[in-house]
Amino acid sequence: MSETAIGAPAAAERRRAGRRSNRAVFWIAVAVTLLWLFPFYYALVTIFKTGQEYTAGGPLALPASTAPVVANILEAWRRTHMLVGMGNSLLYGVVGAGLAVFVAALASYGLTRLDYRGRSYWFLLIFSGTIFPFQIYLIPLFQGFARTGLLDSRLGMILVYTAICVPFPTLVLKNFMSQIPRDLDEAARMDGCSEWRIFRSIILPNSRGPMIAVFLLQFNWIWNDLIFSMVLTLDESKRSIMNSLMVFQGNYAGTTPNLVVTATLLASVPTLVIFFLLRRYFMQGLALQTSD
Structure with missing residues (x-):
């Protein structure tokens, strides 16, 4: 055979x-x-x-x-004070995530484009903020904010979210900026450009995709955060949307779960809108990171 x-x-x-x-x-x-x-x-x-x-x-x-x-939407909107909560979360998310990404871009520029001793140690110091669970920061933050007048303030929440959101964008942008040829920096310096001009005119435009990608991720995290808003804000006018939903659920979930679900879906609309508006840049950023 x-x-x-x-x-x-x-x-x-x-x-x-x-x-x-x-x-x-x-x-x-x-x-x-x-x-x-x-x-x-x-x-x-x-x-x-x-x-x-x-x-x-x-x-x-x-x-x-x-x-x-329609009645569920109107009732959930009224009872949760959703406009106030969404406005606060939008402020915390846009400003906090935006500042965090900008600070991370500055740090990544220094870690990848400047020559000095101990660069790896500075990176480890920045990234060490993600090692410990966030819960251990609550008591020191509460006590420090109470003494400095930042407790129950929008400025205090923005500072907290900015600080917490810096490490991860630094990791992402550091890896991306290290792939940008340093010959561009040297040519710009020979033309008399300052470090700030190089950062603003060369590095930032080339890093737009990854920066928007990490901004969306950090904005989404801030929008969905509950623990810091619950501990550091007391006034209803300073609460984030998730804090407002928690209070609403505690008061009404036993009798009207349909309103709780409706309010939850309403609270997710802004993040979906922002994602769809910036999805092209988000996918470009992910593609760049994958190719690296």
Whole structure:
């Protein structure tokens, strides 16, 4: 019997085994997708129900009509003081993440473009802020803010978020800026450019993609933060949106879970809008980091 005749059944068996493996992977992917979509189904059917319908029909039952969604949105908006919470979170996120990314860009420029001793130690010092859990900072921050008048202030929250968000962008931008040819710096210095001019005119334009990518990540983290806002803000007018949702849930979740879900979905809208507006730059930044 020839080798070709012997190998044909083996090749056919391998193809059948490959098809079985592909089917198994497909059904596993379907199951994982359904599990991932389950919370979205729950949220969507809940916002179209009244409190009585939610209790009577069960949380997963389809709503009788879509009419209650408008009343749920208006009621959730009013009870959570959502405009104030969103405004505070937007301020904390844009200013805090923006300042953090700018400071990280300055630090990354110094770590990658300037020659001095101990650069690696300075980087370790900056990145050491991510080693410890954030909870250990709460008591020192609370006591320090109480003594300096920063407790329950928007300035204090911006300073906290800026400091916390510096290390990760520094790591990302340091890795990216190290790939930019240093010949550009030398040519600019020969033309009489200062370090600030090199940073502003050469490094920043070439780092726009990664900077926007890390800005979106840090903005999203600040927007979803609860622990610092809960500890460092007492006045309702200074609360972040997540803090407002926590207070709202504690007061009303037992009787009107449909309003809690509606308020939660409303609170996620600004982050989705910002992501879609900047998604092109975000994907460019991720592509640059992957290629590096």
